[in-house]
Amino acid sequence: MKNLFLIGGSMSLLLMTSCNSSDENSGSNATVNVRLTDGPAAYTAVNIDIQKIEINTNGGWTTLNFPKPGVYNLLNFKNGTDVILGQAELPEGKVSQMRMVLGSNNSIVVNGTTYPLQTPSALQSGLKFNWNQTLSANGAYTVWIDFDAGRSVVAMGNNSYILKPVIRAFSELTNGQIKGYVLPQAAKASVHAIMASDTIATAIPNPDGFFMLSGLPQGNYTVSYDAAGNTGYVDESTNNVSVTFGKVSDLGTKTLHQ
Template structure:
């Protein structure tokens, strides 16, 4: 009986040590995280955003400032959003992060934000972004050992508001997506000179882009489903709709070459 009691005690000690070791391992689990900046095109020469920091919040209580943790921003400074559209992006963060649930992220902006219109630069007023940051909801999991890639997608056309007297304000319209839970529509416009704004519509949701000078376009971060493309070209060309564009998560749907007729 004494031997059995001794063995039981030893067993409990061993199991306790294993549990403690596993708990320590779970605490130290990390997820490789990449965060990229992209943009929906706009009819401006430049939209310069001064990004100084990126932070994330892992608590469900977003009222606790202590819950915010800063990421390692690769390059702080000014980014022209219009350089990153139709499939282009730039890498902001590339680091291992503690695994777990993330509820929010935010961009902290500096003071050098501007929009350039017809060659003339205008200061963008962004008071809240310089203090509390541009917040956006994530509610996603950083799973241990599995790379997590997130795109921060500005809609520059809807984010800039003219307040009068030659003044402009940044009221950001931002969405986020990752490739595992979203799809892409790509295609080409003929003639390229039609330069249409292209709206991908599903239900009440619309995601837009503007075709490049060569006619190519790409709309990323789309939920799976059946879309309608609504093409709004410049004056001199006829509007066009295309129904039944199927989008699947993690895949690119090629809409082919879309012909736009002149008026």
């Protein structure tokens, strides 16, 4: 009887130790949610076949829990609109890179006609891009993959197009934002965030004039409102726009004049 008690006590201690160890391991993880957003492009659709996403930590590559691999029209996700791709549980510590694996079902729609979007074979083995972040235990993070459709598609002539992805990643901790409206719609304006002499981000406003520029580094910007050349409207700009992480700089409404 005494021996049974000792055995039972040892098993209980073992179970408690195992549970505590499991709790400690799970408590050292961080949750990362990955979302897809887009820079603008002057096409009807840019369809990208996303098959897998991986995140690189000190322990190697971790595959994102990605429930809906397949074709995503990048132009559906602009001016602050995004879509969640999936989630990963990662150990605390530094994250350095992400990797996106593409399938072969990529296409572009120009003036209502669909053309294949040629994809270099290297992209189907994984396109790497930087995401530098230090994850804390029990932390929850959101990271956006900004797939710049406009700069990622190269027109080769004769209705031939090649995909050369331009991608950046940013989190809520490194997400400076500028929003506003530009009118009238007839101006067909594009909006640019310029730091010093570099254009950091571009937006093509929604039909109601709304635009949002995201993933901007902190600093002072000139926001340029560029009307299409054949509309007769005059370009304008707003200077000394301050961008701070965690805050949206609201520029209100800018009305262009002829």
